[in-house]
Amino acid sequence: MKGNVIVGQSGGPTAAINxxxxxxxxxxxxxxxxxxYGMRNGIxxxxxxxxxxxxxxxxxxxxxxxxxxxxxxYLGSCRYKLPEIAEDPAVYEKVFKILEKLDIECFVYIxxxxxxxxxxxxxxxxxxxGYKIKFMGVPxxxxxxxxxxxxxxGYGSAAKYIGTSTKEIIRDCNAIEYKNGMVTIIEIxxxxxxxxxxxxxxxxxxxxxxxxxxxxxxxxxDVEKFIAKVKDLLTKKSSVVVAVSEGIKVEGGRYVCExxxxxxxxDAFGHKQLxxxxxxxxxxxSGELGCKARAVEFSTLQRAAxxxxxxxxxxxxxxxxxxxxxxxxxxDTGDMVILDRVSDDPYQCTTGLRDVHKVSNVEKTVPRxxxxxxxxxxxxxxxxxxxxxxxxxxxxxxxxxxPRHLYHCDKW
Amino acid sequence: MKGNVIVGQSGGPTAAINxxxxxxxxxxxxxxxxxxYGMRNGIxxxxxxxxxxxxxxxxxxxxxxxxxxxxxxYLGSCRYKLPEIAEDPAVYEKVFKILEKLDIECFVYIxxxxxxxxxxxxxxxxxxxGYKIKFMGVPxxxxxxxxxxxxxxGYGSAAKYIGTSTKEIIRDCNAIEYKNGMVTIIEIxxxxxxxxxxxxxxxxxxxxxxxxxxxxxxxxxDVEKFIAKVKDLLTKKSSVVVAVSEGIKVEGGRYVCExxxxxxxxDAFGHKQLxxxxxxxxxxxSGELGCKARAVEFSTLQRAAxxxxxxxxxxxxxxxxxxxxxxxxxxDTGDMVILDRVSDDPYQCTTGLRDVHKVSNVEKTVPRxxxxxxxxxxxxxxxxxxxxxxxxxxxxxxxxxxPRHLYHCDKW
Numbered sequence: 124m125k126g127n128v129i130v131g132q133s134g135g136p137t138a139a140i141n142x143x144x145x146x147x148x149x150x151x152x153x154x155x156x157x158x159x160y161g162m163r164n165g166i167x168x169x170x171x172x173x174x175x176x177x178x179x180x181x182x183x184x185x186x187x188x189x190x191x192x193x194x195x196x197y198l199g200s201c202r203y204k205l206p207e208i209a210e211d212p213a214v215y216e217k218v219f220k221i222l223e224k225l226d227i228e229c230f231v232y233i234x235x236x237x238x239x240x241x242x243x244x245x246x247x248x249x250x251x252x253g254y255k256i257k258f259m260g261v262p263x264x265x266x267x268x269x270x271x272x273x274x275x276x277g278y279g280s281a282a283k284y285i286g287t288s289t290k291e292i293i294r295d296c297n298a299i300e301y302k303n304g305m306v307t308i309i310e311i312x313x314x315x316x317x318x319x320x321x322x323x324x325x326x327x328x329x330x331x332x333x334x335x336x337x338x339x340x341x342x343x344x345d346v347e348k349f350i351a352k353v354k355d356l357l358t359k360k361s362s363v364v365v366a367v368s369e370g371i372k373v374e375g376g377r378y379v380c381e382x383x384x385x386x387x388x389x390d391a392f393g394h395k396q397l398x399x400x401x402x403x404x405x406x407x408x409s410g411e412l413g414c415k416a417r418a419v420e421f422s423t424l425q426r427a428a429x430x431x432x433x434x435x436x437x438x439x440x441x442x443x444x445x446x447x448x449x450x451x452x453x454x455d456t457g458d459m460v461i462l463d464r465v466s467d468d469p470y471q472c473t474t475g476l477r478d479v480h481k482v483s484n485v486e487k488t489v490p491r492x493x494x495x496x497x498x499x500x501x502x503x504x505x506x507x508x509x510x511x512x513x514x515x516x517x518x519x520x521x522x523x524x525x526p527r528h529l530y531h532c533d534k535w
Numbered sequence: 536m537k538g539n540v541i542v543g544q545s546g547g548p549t550a551a552i553n554x555x556x557x558x559x560x561x562x563x564x565x566x567x568x569x570x571x572y573g574m575r576n577g578i579x580x581x582x583x584x585x586x587x588x589x590x591x592x593x594x595x596x597x598x599x600x601x602x603x604x605x606x607x608x609y610l611g612s613c614r615y616k617l618p619e620i621a622e623d624p625a626v627y628e629k630v631f632k633i634l635e636k637l638d639i640e641c642f643v644y645i646x647x648x649x650x651x652x653x654x655x656x657x658x659x660x661x662x663x664x665g666y667k668i669k670f671m672g673v674p675x676x677x678x679x680x681x682x683x684x685x686x687x688x689g690y691g692s693a694a695k696y697i698g699t700s701t702k703e704i705i706r707d708c709n710a711i712e713y714k715n716g717m718v719t720i721i722e723i724x725x726x727x728x729x730x731x732x733x734x735x736x737x738x739x740x741x742x743x744x745x746x747x748x749x750x751x752x753x754x755x756x757d758v759e760k761f762i763a764k765v766k767d768l769l770t771k772k773s774s775v776v777v778a779v780s781e782g783i784k785v786e787g788g789r790y791v792c793e794x795x796x797x798x799x800x801x802d803a804f805g806h807k808q809l810x811x812x813x814x815x816x817x818x819x820x821s822g823e824l825g826c827k828a829r830a831v832e833f834s835t836l837q838r839a840a841x842x843x844x845x846x847x848x849x850x851x852x853x854x855x856x857x858x859x860x861x862x863x864x865x866x867d868t869g870d871m872v873i874l875d876r877v878s879d880d881p882y883q884c885t886t887g888l889r890d891v892h893k894v895s896n897v898e899k900t901v902p903r904x905x906x907x908x909x910x911x912x913x914x915x916x917x918x919x920x921x922x923x924x925x926x927x928x929x930x931x932x933x934x935x936x937x938p939r940h941l942y943h944c945d946k947w
Contacts, residue, residue, distance in 0.1 A: 136710040164712060195706040202711060286937045291839040294607040294940060298548040299614060300576060307835075328935060330942040419834045423719075427703040431842060433936065513936035523740060524845065524925035525698045528706060530742040 124156050124452045126228030130177075131162035131169065132263075133234035133241065134202065136195035137277030138284075138429040139440040140263045141529075143233045144197055145190045146444025147261070148177050151229075154452050160225060165232070166241055167203035170214070172221060180531055189529035191437055192519050194429035197529065204237055205244050208251075215248045222256055229257045229451035233444070235264035235275075236484055239459055243479045246457035257451035260459035260479050261443050265426045267318035270485040271477045272461035276443055277426075278318060279436030279512035284428045285311060285421060286325025286513060289366060292419060293331055296362040304357040305415040306408050307364045309334070310401035312425060314370040316488045317341050319425065321501040322509055323366035335363050340370035341488050342498035344379055346407065352499070354412055369400050379403060430526050434515025439472060446474035470511030536568050536864045538640030542589075543574035543581065544675075545646035545653065546614065548607035549689030550696075550841040551852040552675045553941075555645045556609055557602045558856025559673070560589050563641070566864050572637060577644070578653055579615035582626070584633060592943055601941035603849055604931050606841035609941065616649055617656050620663075627660045634668055641669045641863035645856070647676035647687075648896055651871055655891045658869035669863035672871035672891050673855050677838045679730035682897040683889045684873035688855055689838075690730060691848030691924035696840040697723060697833060698737025698925060701778060704831060705743055708774040716769040717827040718820050719776045721746070722813035724837060726782040728900045729753050731837070733913045734921055735778035747775050752782035753900050754910035756791055758819065764911070766824055781812050791815060842938045846927025851884065858886035882923030 128151040132140055144161075151159045161180075163173035175198075181187055190197060208215055222230065230245065232238050239260045246258040262269050267278035289309060296307050311320040317339025327333025335356055338344055344367075356363045371379050380400040401418035409416040443460045450458060458476040465471040493505040519526035540563040544552055556573075563571045573592075575585035587610075593599055602609060620627055634642065642657065644650050651672045658670035674681050679690035701721060708719050723732040729751025739745025747768055750756055756779075768775045783791050792812040813830035821828040855872045862870060870888040877883040905917040931938030 132710075136707045193706065194703050196710040199712065200710045283936055287842050288836055288840070290937055290940070291606050291841060292835055294605065294942075295548045295835050295839040298544075298607040298612045300611065325935075325937055328937070328939075330940045417835075419836070420832065421836075422831045423704055423707050423829075424700055424831070424833075424836070427707040428700070429703060430699050510935060515936070516933060518930070521928060523737075523922060524695055524927070525702055525737055525740070527740075528702070528742045530706075 124151070124154050124228055126156070127158040127160060127226050128156045128229045128231065128448065129160040129162060129174065129222065129225060129227050130231040130233070131165040132196040132198050132200050133165040133232060133238040134200060134264065135235070135426065136200060137263055137265050137426050138194045138280040138432050139277040139436050140233055141193045141197045142191040142437045142440035143261050143263060143276055143444035145181070145187050146441035147231050147448055148181055149187060150445035150448040154448060161198045164199040165201035165203060166205065166218070167201035168199065169221060170217060186529055189520060189527060191441065192429050192432070192517060192526065193528040193530065194427040202237070205241050208244060208248055218245065219248070219252070219254060227256055229259065229448065231259050231261060231444070231447045231451070233261040233263050235262070235266070236269060236486070239479050239482050240484060242459065243457065246479065249456070257454070257456040259447040259451050259455065261447045262459060262461070265319060266313055266316055268316040268486045268488065269482065270487045271482050273464040273472065274462055274512055276436060276440035279433040281319055281425050282322035282325065282509055283433045283513035284425050284431050285319060285322045287431060288421060289323040289334060290326035290331050293326055293334070293364050296364055300361045301415045303412070303414045304361050304363065305417070306353055306357070306405070307362070308401035308404045308416070308418050309364065309366045310369055310418065310420045311366055312421070313340060313368045315340050315486055317368050318489060320366050320368040321489060321505050324501050324506055325509065325513060334366045336365045336499040337501055338365070338367045338371050338499060339489055339494060340368045340372065341491070342494060343374055344371040346373060346379070349404070350407060350411055353408060357412065357414060367400055367404065371400060430519045432517050433513045434517050435470070435512055437517050442474055450476055467507055467511060470514070536563070536566050536640055538568070539570040539572060539638050540568045540641045540643065540860065541572040541574060541586065541634065541637060541639050542643040542645065543577040544608040544610050544612050545577040545644060545650040546612060546676065547647070547838060548612060549675055549677050549838050550606045550692040550844050551689040551848050552645055553605045553609045554603040554849045554852035555673045555675060555688055555856035557593070557599050558853035559643050559860055560593055561599060562857035562860040566860060573610045576611040577613035577615060578617065578630070579613035580611065581633060582629060598941055601932060601939060603853065604841050604844070604929060604938065605940040605942065606839040614649070617653050620656060620660055630657065631660070631664070631666060639668055641671065641860065643671050643673060643856070643859045643863070645673040645675050647674070647678070648681060648898070651891050651894050652896060654871065655869065658891065661868070669868040671859040671863050671867070673859045674871060674873070677731060678725055678728055680728040680898045680900065681894060682899045683894050685876040685884065686874055686924055688848060688852035691845040691851070693731055693837050694734035694737065694921055695845045695925035696837050696843050697731060697734045699843060700833060701735040701746060702738035702743050705738055705746070705776050708776055712773045713827045715824070715826045716773050716775065717829070718765055718769070718817070719774070720813040720816045720828070720830050721776065721778045722781055722830065722832045723778055724833070725752060725780045727752055727898055729780050730901060732778050732780040733901060733917050736913050736918055737921065737925060746778045748777045748911040749913055750777070750779045750783050750911060751901055751906060752780045752784065753903070754906060755786055756783040758785060758791070761816070762819060762823055765820060769824065769826060779812055779816065783812060842931045844929050845925045846929050847882070847924055849929050854886055862888055879919055879923060882926065
């Protein structure tokens with residue numbers, strides 16, 4: 124390639140999104156890009172002409188290695204959604220004016236569903252207006268809810284953290300036997316898709332029983348049936364550990380967490396803001412069964428824990444970034460890079476391309492047959508699917524006892 | 536030594552207590568102990584004659600290495616407090632009958648303040664009644680609130696986790712810029728002592744600003760002053776991260792978390808059960824400042840995260856266990872092993888012994904001069920104290936992508 128590349132990050136941070144950024148940067152440089160720009164805070168920052176020359180910030184191989192191990196979005200992220208082209212063409216004119224000024228040949232956007240929507244609109248606009256700029260999407264979401272790709276970069280690392288932390292919590296819960304038993308409810312992210320919550324099954328092994336129950340948002344949740352099941356379990360064991368998705372809903376579609384407060388919070392995309400599912404259930408259990416009950420929320424930790432990332436995930440995130448540049452350089456546009464699993468055991472996976480029109484705004488949920496009949500656990504098929512994705516580690520580079528990140532706060 | 540050893544674990548689980556158990560086991564075996572018994576669930580299990588022959592469970596060197604990396608209490612813990620001798624001598628008669636039956640020469644108890652109280656009472660009783668059994672305490676608490684020892688095994692690993700996770704959360708918080716700013720409140724364990732909360736300062740470095748404010752329970756908390764300070768900070772930066780102890784109290788001694796609910800929960804030792812400090816403050820901030828606010832609780836994770844332990848801590852925990860056996864074998868009784876810091880830089884530390892009468896039930900808090908004048912941050916002295924304790928790693932032994940623990944659930 125001869126011109127310049129610009130890359131941005133959008134949506135919720137993950138532990139792998141910066142590895143994709145590193146892949147974009149390295150491949151663009153290797154394929155002869157003149158400049159590799161980074162948008163500050165995605166398309167929102169680009170509209171304010173906030174961008175950086177990445178070679179000033181990723182200065183050597185060590186920086187690249189640190190970038191792979193740095194959580195969240197190195198360039199800053201945004202939750203800005205482009206308007207429909209017909210509604211506000213001025214925004215598009217502004218974007219393309221900036222891209223032309225920067226002599227951009229390839230625009231890469233790393234993000235989830237909403238980010239792929241951005242790629243779709245910009246590539247449509249380019250085609251209609253005759254711009255030669257190539258637009259490529261690189262998937263990123265811990266939620267793993269993007270269609271057409273086997274899985275998404277970011278999911279494997281979050282799954283590894285969830286499996287590990289669930290196991291450590293089960294160990295902790297077994298330490299003390301309480302007279303009336305103890306129930307621990309672990310709340311895991313995932314509004315509509317249970318990929319993350321299902322990953323709690325990874326705690327299970329020769330040395331750990333795993334969680335006693337796993338509730339995904341794909342299955343309607345029955346509070347009374349749940350309480351009865353816990354009551355029964357407490358007659359057999361003194362510690363019960365349950366993994367629940369933040370997004371579990373009761374019959375009629377109401378979120379469990381809304382049962383307590385009656386208040387709906389809504390974010391910029393109209394998504395309801397959830398919290399308190401585990402607390403609500405723990406309160407119900409201690410009130411009705413007289414047991415000790417506690418709530419543990421993995422919260423932001425599950426998407427930011429780059430100290431415990433999956434090597435498979437980080438390498439695939441890196442490869443997906445590189446594949447976007449390669450495809451654009453070879454003339455593709457309006458595509459999202461996908462991960463194509465060739466086999467489970469031995470695990471093999473390659474990158475591919477899919478038309479971004481077929482991708483955006485479709486949420487991929489856990490198949491019904493990967494959840495048991497009772498709706499309170501995942502099946503072996505789920506385990507076989509997720510296990511290869513958490514394999515291997517990328518040890519953090521430790522300085523003074525904590526992981527070192529790539530960050531030059533004074534340089535933007 | 537010629538007779539048998541018995542060892543138990545008590546109080547809250549940590550990521551280092553099993554390393555002390557490994558140190559007790561290894562040193563007892565090396566010094567010729569006939570049998571090394573493990574009490575199941577501490578003194579409570581012993582009273583029910585629940586104990587195991589540890590050599591049947593720790594079978595080789597790999598088991599010892601796994602034990603060091605296994606969180607919580609391998610033998611099971613308890614929160615049982617021995618009655619005063621005069622009040623219920625029958626309990627003591629029962630304990631000593633069991634110990635005599637097992638031909639116990641040395642009794643080691645690994646735990647916190649309440650556990651040292653057990654050692655004190657048992658060693659007093661032994662002296663009064665003429666028993667030759669030696670009683671030794673090995674300190675353990677993530678809270679670091681035991682007097683006479685420079686620090687406690689378990690603290691360094693929890694501090695490493697807190698520093699690392701705080702840093703990752705700060706990174707996550709900086710990813711998206713919200714219009715009215717975002718405030719993240721991290722809630723960290725510690726009822727009366729701020730050692731753990733102070734460790735959030737470890738996030739600070741060349742690549743991270745660290746938390747903006749740190750509130751320890753040693754200083755009376757002023758909610759209005761806090762809100763004003765956050766308001767001011769939000770005019771300068773878009774993301775504010777605050778670390779608070781679960782035990783911060785307002786003027787008059789009321790816990791901040793009680794301001795919302797008005798309900799006091801009390802555990803078996805009469806300690807108030809706390810939760811919700813961060814949630815309360817986040818709600819106040821979003822309500823009064825109109826900013827986005829979120830609460831992150833490190834919860835059980837901070838004491839169970841054996842995937843991110845400090846090598847210094849794990850080695851010291853191991854050494855403390857060994858030192859207890861050595862001292863008992865040389866004739867000491869009624870002592871607690873302490874850690875004696877020889878120098879900060881280079882860090883050097885040895886074990887020592889202190890009369891357990893001087894230790895128990897005295898809570899060591901953070902010195903006033905290690906907290907800044909405003910009462911919202913720790914000083915360089917605090918950093919110099921804690922930094923060596925989180926140094927180095929003990930990488931987990933990974934199997935199928937998650938850490939392997941020592942656990943034979945079918946064998947007890």
